[in-house]
Amino acid sequence: MKSAVATLVASVTAASLVLPEGVSAQSASPRYELSVERIHGEVYNPWTLEMDAVELRAFQGEGGQGLVAPTMRVSPGEILSLRVQNKLATCSPEEIAQLECYNSTNIHTHGLWVSPSGNSDNVMISISPGEQFEYEFVIPPDHPSGTFWYHPHMHGATSIQLGSGMAGALIIDGDRVPTMTSPGDIDILFSQPNGQSFGEKIMVFSQIQYGCHDQEGKLKAPRSPDPEARPWEHPAWACEASDVGTVDRWSQFGVSMENRSKRFTGINGQVHPTLSVLETGRFQRLRMIHAGLRHAVRMSIRRLVDGAPPLRDVPAQDHRAWIAQNCTGEPIEQFHFADDGLTRTAFRRTTQISMFPGSRLDSLVYFEQPGLYCMVDDQRWQMQPDEYRMLGILEVSGRTAAVANVAGHLAETLMATAEQRITDSAVRERIVADLSDGLKIGSFSWHEPVSDEEITGYQKAAMTIEVHEDGSETYSIDGQPHEHGRIDRLLTVGDAEEWELTSTLGGHPFHIHVNPFQVVAIRDREGRDVTIEGSEAYDPDYGGMIGGWRDTLIVKQGRVVTMRTRYRRYIGDFVMHCHLASHGDMGMMQNVRLKMPGNQHTANKEFLILD
Numbered sequence: 001m002k003s004a005v006a007t008l009v010a011s012v013t014a015a016s017l018v019l020p021e022g023v024s025a026q027s028a029s030p031r032y033e034l035s036v037e038r039i040h041g042e043v044y045n046p047w048t049l050e051m052d053a054v055e056l057r058a059f060q061g062e063g064g065q066g067l068v069a070p071t072m073r074v075s076p077g078e079i080l081s082l083r084v085q086n087k088l089a090t091c092s093p094e095e096i097a098q099l100e101c102y103n104s105t106n107i108h109t110h111g112l113w114v115s116p117s118g119n120s121d122n123v124m125i126s127i128s129p130g131e132q133f134e135y136e137f138v139i140p141p142d143h144p145s146g147t148f149w150y151h152p153h154m155h156g157a158t159s160i161q162l163g164s165g166m167a168g169a170l171i172i173d174g175d176r177v178p179t180m181t182s183p184g185d186i187d188i189l190f191s192q193p194n195g196q197s198f199g200e201k202i203m204v205f206s207q208i209q210y211g212c213h214d215q216e217g218k219l220k221a222p223r224s225p226d227p228e229a230r231p232w233e234h235p236a237w238a239c240e241a242s243d244v245g246t247v248d249r250w251s252q253f254g255v256s257m258e259n260r261s262k263r264f265t266g267i268n269g270q271v272h273p274t275l276s277v278l279e280t281g282r283f284q285r286l287r288m289i290h291a292g293l294r295h296a297v298r299m300s301i302r303r304l305v306d307g308a309p310p311l312r313d314v315p316a317q318d319h320r321a322w323i324a325q326n327c328t329g330e331p332i333e334q335f336h337f338a339d340d341g342l343t344r345t346a347f348r349r350t351t352q353i354s355m356f357p358g359s360r361l362d363s364l365v366y367f368e369q370p371g372l373y374c375m376v377d378d379q380r381w382q383m384q385p386d387e388y389r390m391l392g393i394l395e396v397s398g399r400t401a402a403v404a405n406v407a408g409h410l411a412e413t414l415m416a417t418a419e420q421r422i423t424d425s426a427v428r429e430r431i432v433a434d435l436s437d438g439l440k441i442g443s444f445s446w447h448e449p450v451s452d453e454e455i456t457g458y459q460k461a462a463m464t465i466e467v468h469e470d471g472s473e474t475y476s477i478d479g480q481p482h483e484h485g486r487i488d489r490l491l492t493v494g495d496a497e498e499w500e501l502t503s504t505l506g507g508h509p510f511h512i513h514v515n516p517f518q519v520v521a522i523r524d525r526e527g528r529d530v531t532i533e534g535s536e537a538y539d540p541d542y543g544g545m546i547g548g549w550r551d552t553l554i555v556k557q558g559r560v561v562t563m564r565t566r567y568r569r570y571i572g573d574f575v576m577h578c579h580l581a582s583h584g585d586m587g588m589m590q591n592v593r594l595k596m597p598g599n600q601h602t603a604n605k606e607f608l609i610l611d
């Protein structure tokens, strides 16, 4: 994998700044530079066991690894400065005429609680080819630490750009110690005083939707001879050795094409990588980011049997059998402690995590035995029965480090760290007592529940697909496809509201910018709670969600999601939308304006829809 250009990242540290006397630079303010350009790379193709050559739009910068964007890190109270240079070509007249022009771009800092205006997290910005833009994201001192991410949010071009793998991790690092009145960062418990910090692995899951075209420009998408074949029953999209796969056409997207392509979910820009940074005898933090387009990631980790044929020697049609034969170890327990970057009030123990596009999930894992482990993806969803896929292999090094009880060992390890790192005895005692009571970590959770008394109003949003008689489809929220300049919801800063989210057809990951929300209830058609493990109505995709805070949530047809959110601090215009990129591009999105109380906001009033 080669990148066309390695761009420089200049890190300006506090030491290099000249400041007036009495003014202290509180800390380093990180500065990053990204260029957006077409790069050449390779993607492993499990159907052919070959590397497919690709030419894709990509974020390039220091620390990037080809088809995944560089990781950015920043701390609360800092300003994240980011220069984005768009080095893509100006669209040709033909591209413009065919409405296939995808070379303008921008940045969304997904999940950050920052201003949606000006040169901050403003998705109304368009950076044209040849232009550069200086972003400044003021991370407030009371911003939670956690796993966030960034990606382009250029309406109409998001599928093409995200479907090229243009996404990277954006980590907020924190070292705030909790007090009796304010929360702290869970990170402090992962950094042991003996210097043995927990390991960390960032995994950016991508679904790169590349296709190869013949001389007439026709996509090489072979069809099954069976005219009744369903999308996943067609052969996978083909690429010959002399082809170069691209993501340049809208026709490569949509539910049918994304299923027909049979592309695999990759990790950090690679399909079926072997990730080899994990060690036995030490807790490891997995920072998982779903930066894909459509398919869920439902990952379990199981020991791979010794002597198994290498995964990369096994063609995709044989993977199911290979997994059944070789990924036979007991699933490794994951101690799930954050959703969408926001620390939960307790660890949740599970052997399979579930993620949909846009969401993040942090967990801790502990390996007792060295060796190779399977990352198995359970894709048994409604349209693809019995499908299991591989995400990749984990290579765990070190000596055997068996413990009698991993959960108990985790509690002890975290308690020992708390004992040493937290000086206030009352705070320390509370944290230790919480940890010993079912691994509770409420002192590290940044959002208080929204009480009934706090609610000032109600909102409803139905993610809607209308299928018309001629077979065409309309994608919208509440029936009106997204339109620039039309403000669909006018909300008031300081309010707290309860929302009801539904879907008329299919499942849609709902995402709203700026303020996260608290999940209050998820019910099925009969009104049954679907989040309780072991109950009849249980849906594992919603396991343990009640009470948790997040910014992205799958809303399935037949489910009613109730959530509550506070509109805090930031005013301005932003969006809420389905995070299946093609649905958002086709109009399943609304413009939201957060205004000051008492401010009637006349701008765009003629477009205002009030409900």
Ligand SMILES: [Cu+2]
Residues within 6 Å of the ligand: 463, 507, 508, 509, 578, 579, 580, 583, 584, 588
């Ligand atoms: Cu959708």
